[in-house]
Amino acid sequence: KQEVTQIPAALSVPEGENLVLNCSFTDSAIYNLQWFRQDPGKGLTSLLLIQSSQREQTSGRLNASLDKSSGRSTLYIAASQPGDSATYLCAVLFMEYGNKLVFGAGTILRVKS
């Protein structure tokens, strides 16, 4: 069974810090990896999609990297703000499973002002 693991489960940082969220997955045979943000009681907002052939993607203060061979991805958030507080979810599209995303349990981020 393919799995996605996210560490840490929760993170609290002061405003302005740069931070890294980690995602690991059990098989390097993937189509893509997607990072999402989820606010309490809300749906998922797609942040970044990294295709299997790519090493990183950037959007504003967010940068996501992908290392398939080691089964890892990181989401880097620069100059964190209180508005970044949310749960961040990593999801992997494994080749074995076709079109269904496999999600990690998420990292709950709190940025203190």
Added chain:
Amino acid sequence: GAGVSQTPSNKVTEKGKYVELRCDPISGHTALYWYRQSLGQGPEFLIYFQGTGAADDSGLPNDRFFAVRPEGSVSTLKIQRTERGDSAVYLCASSPEGARYNEQFFGPGTRLTVL
């Protein structure tokens, strides 16, 4: 519409009742997915439609769960004889085609509570 919409946003029902949850995908998206999210967990896949047909229903937990997409647009997830363990947030997503090269865009979800 601008995004994926789901109705109702909240549904409270009693054990043993039948419920229907609706998803309206982004216009033009041929692929539609249903996921279920329990408290403190990531979403778990239920079913995937390509057009009108269910291309992968391997995530449906048992035969009380059924989903349709008769015209290749709106989808309905149907749960018979609901149980307390069915309580969760049901999320719908869509993508332009299959997910291999496309982002999945999620709706706000339906929070189902079975009393």
